[in-house]
Amino acid sequence: MKQVLLFLSASALFAGSAFAADAASGAAKTPSPAQAAQQEKMKACNKDAGDKKGDERKAFMKDCLSASATPAQQEKMKTCNKDAGDKKGDERKAFMKDCLSAKKS
Template sequence: MKKLLALAISLSFGFAAAPALAQNSQQSKMTTCNEQAKGKTGDDRRAFMKQCLSARASAKAGTQQEKMTLCNKEAAGKTGDDRRAFMSECLRKKS
C-alpha cells in the first residue's frame, strides 16, 4: 500500500512538472528572440518576433518530435527499406 501511495505521489509531481518545462522552453525562446531583436522597432520588430517565435526548423531541430515531423514530411512517397534508410539518415542529420 505504501509503494502504491509513493508511486501515485511521484507520478502527480511528474505530471505537474511537464507544463512548467514547456513554459520554461517558451520563456527561453522569448528571451532569445528578444535579444536578437534589439535595435529593431515597429513592424520590423513584430515581423521578426513572429518569425523567430514560430520557427520550427533550425540548423538543429529541437525536440525528437519536431525532428520526426520534419523527416516524415521529407520522406513522403518513400516506402519500405528506402523509407527506413532515409528516416535513419535524416534523424541523424537533424541531431
C-alpha cells in the first residue's frame, strides 16, 4: 500500500511539473495567423453579442463565429493589406488594426 501511495504522489508531482512547464512555454508562443484571425473574430462577435444571455447568446455566437467574412470586410482587408505595403511585425499589426477599425462600413 505504501508503494502505491508513493507512486501516486510521485506521479502527481511529475504531472504537475510537466503541466507547469507546458504552461510556461505556451505563454511565449505567438498564435498563427489563422489563430490570430479567429481570436479577433471572437472578440468582435463577443462585443456584438452585447447583453445577450443564455441560449440567445449561444445561438448568436454560433452564427457570428461560423459566418464568413462579408464582401465589405474582404474589401477592407484587401485595401488595408495593400496600404500596409512592406511593413512587418508589430508595425504591420498596429497599422492593420488602425486601418481596419478606421474604415468601418
